[in-house]
Amino acid sequence: MPFASDRVRAVAWREEALELLDQRLLPGEIRYQRLLSAEEVAQAIREMVVRGAPAIGITAAYGVVLAAKARYHQDPPHWRELVEADIRQLAASRPTAVNLFWALQRMGQRIKNVEGPPVAQLLAEAQAIHQEDITANQRMGELGAALLGERTAVLTHCNAGALATGGYGTALGVIRSGFAAGLIERVYADETRPWLQGARLTAWELMQDGIPVTLLADGAASALLHQGKVCWVIVGADRIAANGDVANKIGTYHLAIAARYHGVRFMVVAPASTVDISLQDGTAIPIEQRAAEELLSLGGQPVAAAGAEVWNPSFDVTPAALIDALVTERGVVLRPDGEKMAGLMAPATNG
Numbered sequence: 001m002p003f004a005s006d007r008v009r010a011v012a013w014r015e016e017a018l019e020l021l022d023q024r025l026l027p028g029e030i031r032y033q034r035l036l037s038a039e040e041v042a043q044a045i046r047e048m049v050v051r052g053a054p055a056i057g058i059t060a061a062y063g064v065v066l067a068a069k070a071r072y073h074q075d076p077p078h079w080r081e082l083v084e085a086d087i088r089q090l091a092a093s094r095p096t097a098v099n100l101f102w103a104l105q106r107m108g109q110r111i112k113n114v115e116g117p118p119v120a121q122l123l124a125e126a127q128a129i130h131q132e133d134i135t136a137n138q139r140m141g142e143l144g145a146a147l148l149g150e151r152t153a154v155l156t157h158c159n160a161g162a163l164a165t166g167g168y169g170t171a172l173g174v175i176r177s178g179f180a181a182g183l184i185e186r187v188y189a190d191e192t193r194p195w196l197q198g199a200r201l202t203a204w205e206l207m208q209d210g211i212p213v214t215l216l217a218d219g220a221a222s223a224l225l226h227q228g229k230v231c232w233v234i235v236g237a238d239r240i241a242a243n244g245d246v247a248n249k250i251g252t253y254h255l256a257i258a259a260r261y262h263g264v265r266f267m268v269v270a271p272a273s274t275v276d277i278s279l280q281d282g283t284a285i286p287i288e289q290r291a292a293e294e295l296l297s298l299g300g301q302p303v304a305a306a307g308a309e310v311w312n313p314s315f316d317v318t319p320a321a322l323i324d325a326l327v328t329e330r331g332v333v334l335r336p337d338g339e340k341m342a343g344l345m346a347p348a349t350n351g
């Protein structure tokens with residue numbers, strides 16, 4: 001892998017345990033948590049030790065492996081029934097990123113076909129999910145970079161990089177491939193309040209790779225787009241509805257509005273596992289509400305009027321009409337709508 005940051009894995013299976021890079025400590029400290037139970041995995045997802053839609057899905061898949069190991073040890077004939085409760089616990093960890101439910105469903109299907117002791121077979125499935133995500137990201141990197149068209153600066157939001165995925169990244173995968181092709185001169189990264197994924201994670205990833213990055217406060221984005229230096233906004237996604245509406249980190253929607261106003265193109269990069277064709281449009285996407293504390297304090301220090309009421313949605317929904325290009329490993333959809341999304345997600349036919 002040519003990029004330094006991509007050697008740091010957010011999620012790794014090592015010596016019969018799941019290791020998660022504690023993203024709450026970045027960029028100050030690189031420390032892995034070693035997890036041995038599904039309960040610990042659910043807690044780590046809930047508390048944002050690991051975050052980013054694909055990384056959450058991969059983590060949950062490994063969580064099922066840990067659950068099967070414990071349940072098979074506890075009661076070999078009944079491990080399948082017992083694991084169901086662990087899967088429910090993992091599913092309750094965060095609501096918006098559909099990759100979590102997608103990965104749990106895939107592991108659930110694999111469980112049905114397990115013969116004999118389950119751990120090795122389920123571990124192989126979780127590792128396949130992990131590897132397929134990296135391969136998808138590399139493919140999306142190529143497809144998205146091919147859309148850029150000219151050497152330009154780009155703007156991104158949150159962290160849709162190696163840290164948010166199995167490796168390489170979705171939006172940052174396109175940025176990595178575009179930079180390698182000489183098409184990206186600079187990345188502007190929104191700091192991404194309140195959790196600062198842009199300031200802490202995206203800037204860290206890009207700096208390690210030697211990709212020029214400039215941080216800005218979220219509220220500075222429209223002024224940046226007005227300057228005319230940025231030709232593309234490139235973001236990831238947590239869930240994409242059947243009509244192409246996209247849920248992503250809070251603040252994405254106003255970037256899409258500002259991009260359209262300024263004639264800047266808007267690209268969403270996400271694997272097919274982020275598409276939820278069961279939801280007709282974005283209004284049905286469950287939006288996670290997070291603790292008031294995330295806005296009332298910063299780094300443990302109070303920063304707001306004590307007792308102020310808080311609205312803290314973690315995601316917003318960008319209407320499909322504001323999206324110029326949706327990049328998946330299955331291909332690119334320009335100006336997504338229901339028909340194009342259905343075509344993208346239709347099962348491949350032979351000949």
Ligand code: MRU
Binds near residue numbers: 054157164171238314
């Ligand atoms: O709350 P987070 O950090 O899990 O939110 C992450 C995002 O919104 C990302 O943009 C999205 O998951 C895509 S990651 C490839």
